[in-house]
Amino acid sequence: MKKVIIIGGGIGGAATALALSHAGFEPVVYERTKQLREVGAGIALWANATHILKQLDLLEDGIRVGCLTTNYQFNSQRGKELVNVPVDGFELPVIGIHRAELHQLLWRNVPGEKFILGETFERFERKGNQVHAYFASGLSVEGDALIGADGLRSQVRVAILGDESPTYRNFKTWRGLTDYIPSTYRPGYIQEFLGCGQGFGFMMLGKGKMYWYAAASAPEAQPDAAIGRKKELEISILNFIPKK
Numbered sequence: 520m521k522k523v524i525i526i527g528g529g530i531g532g533a534a535t536a537l538a539l540s541h542a543g544f545e546p547v548v549y550e551r552t553k554q555l556r557e558v559g560a561g562i563a564l565w566a567n568a569t570h571i572l573k574q575l576d577l578l579e580d581g582i583r584v585g586c587l588t589t590n591y592q593f594n595s596q597r598g599k600e601l602v603n604v605p606v607d608g609f610e611l612p613v614i615g616i617h618r619a620e621l622h623q624l625l626w627r628n629v630p631g632e633k634f635i636l637g638e639t640f641e642r643f644e645r646k647g648n649q650v651h652a653y654f655a656s657g658l659s660v661e662g663d664a665l666i667g668a669d670g671l672r673s674q675v676r677v678a679i680l681g682d683e684s685p686t687y688r689n690f691k692t693w694r695g696l697t698d699y700i701p702s703t704y705r706p707g708y709i710q711e712f713l714g715c716g717q718g719f720g721f722m723m724l725g726k727g728k729m730y731w732y733a734a735a736s737a738p739e740a741q742p743d744a745a746i747g748r749k750k751e752l753e754i755s756i757l758n759f760i761p762k763k
């Protein structure tokens with residue numbers, strides 16, 4: 520059986536490990552954190568992602584812990600509907616789901632010994648048909664292939680393509696979860712409000728949680744405002760809502 524070394528045990532690494540197990544490979548995931556956990560808030564699984572969940576026999580579980588999405592609605596800053604895209608007409612559904620739920624769904628179905636935690640990848644070498652991966656702890660492992668699933672500032676990517684910083688797209692974002700559901704919320708909808716270089720949106724995840732997110736254009740690498748992130752966001756939103 521071909522052994523595949525996967526660097527990173529996030530949503531990407533866990534999904535890859537599960538897919539490779541199904542395909543008859545022997546994947547082993549090396550994750551730098553000591554505990555498997557997904558941070559962050561919600562994620563929308565579009566039909567391409569739910570197609571993969573179905574192939575992994577996890578679609579029903581995903582629907583059970585998530586929330587079916589019917590429409591993606593874009594509104595102006597004043598709340599006037601601009602576009603309303605029905606997303607429930609695909610062959611497979613669109614699901615709003617908590618990132619931790621999705622992550623758990625994926626890694627719980629991979630045998631535990633396939634996740635090696637607390638190992639930080641540093642570099643790799645090709646030796647004949649094999650690849651050797653080296654870790655900060657001094658561990659070195661050998662496999663038939665190596666896959667980088669180590670996220671935005673991927674060390675695997677650096678080892679293959681050289682050191683290139685991610686491209687900053689001039690937006691910063693805030694994300695959160697709440698139990699509060701606005702009375703005007705339309706069930707099944709992702710609702711976004713856009714204008715003046717800012718945006719605010721929300722959607723339902725499973726278990727009665729609402730995921731909200733805000734984005735505003737901002738220069739790169741700004742420190743947090745002295746008033747704190749929450750206050751800064753509250754002021755941005757108050758300025759975003761048009762005065763009557």
Ligand SMILES: Cc1cc2nc3c(=O)[nH]c(=O)nc-3n(C[C@H](O)[C@H](O)[C@H](O)COP(=O)(O)OP(=O)(O)OC[C@H]3O[C@@H](n4cnc5c(N)ncnc54)[C@H](O)[C@@H]3O)c2cc1C
Nearest residue numbers: 527528529530531532549550551562563639640669670674
């Ligand atoms: C604001 C925002 C909203 C988004 N919304 C959506 C959405 O609605 N739908 C959607 O499909 N996508 C969305 N995305 C994109 C999606 O979230 C990411 O593409 C996805 O989470 C990336 O997962 P990943 O497993 O590749 O990386 P990550 O989640 O970053 O995981 C990387 C893992 O690798 C580990 N690691 C890092 N370096 C090393 C190392 N050297 N050695 C060992 N382990 C290492 C890390 O600890 C981590 O566990 C969004 C992204 C953002 C920023």
